[in-house]
């Protein structure tokens with residue numbers, strides 16, 4: 483349920499609702515407006531104010547950018563308010579509520595347009611005939627290095643081979659992290675259902691059905707999460723630590739160069755993988771916890 487919202491009594495926006503909260507009407511004081519109650523119809527604003535609202539170029543431009551259906555709905559409701567107030571237009575409150583989402587959607591579609599344009603330009607290894615097509619085999623090697631299958635097999639093998647309790651604990655948690663990553667990425671891909679770029683050739687090995695969708699990049703989430711995992715749990719010399727970070731960035735970049743993903747898929751994937759590691763830490767399986775789980779059986 484929305485919480486009451488303070489409105490400034492006497493200001494232009496709240497002029498029609500200052501009586502809703504039941505407060506005093508003196509200027510300079512804050513009142514509370516219930517969002518669940520319809521404000522009573524305000525008296526008609528003076529004609530000079532009406533003229534300014536109708537001719538404001540910003541308002542006119544933003545209203546023009548709304549979808550036709552929204553414009554139809556908008557004009558229907560404003561017609562209704564016109565008739566109920568005997569010819570006076572009542573726009574301010576309604577317009578404020580409609581304009582903000584349209585500004586957000588304009589910003590979003592601009593971002594998506596830039597994303598598509600940039601991703602298409604960067605997809606230079608998307609096929610053999612592309613400008614950097616000769617680098618495609620190398621990029622596919624990078625792809626394999628971030629694929630789920632080698633990571634799952636590698637972690638399971640290290641778990642099997644490890645003879646120290648600490649090593650087994652780390653490898654078991656890495657396995658758990660990899661499975662968690664597959665599940666979370668699968669859920670987001672299935673919900674968002676963003677198509678892969680048109681220039682992508684779907685020639686990846688071992689994919690799930692959700693992998694026909696591109697948001698977020700599963701390779702990017704895995705690379706960011708595994709890089710953080712390795713840096714936190716392996717004692718590595720400084721050059722190797724830099725190499726691990728570089729690998730994660732290159733895996734992300736290769737997704738766009740190969741034409742598998744748009745830039746935003748990879749950017750979000752890297753961020754998601756980075757955050758996923760926090761979840762892995764929170765769910766960390768300790769030997770004591772494992773003993774309890776075995777003891778319960």
Ligand SMILES: CC(C)=CCC/C(C)=C/COP(=O)(O)O
Pocket residue numbers: 629630631634664686687688689690693695696698699700701702737742
């Ligand atoms: C079959 C297994 C265990 C994992 C699939 C890994 C995979 C192919 C993910 C897709 O990655 P992108 O979303 O980056 O293309």
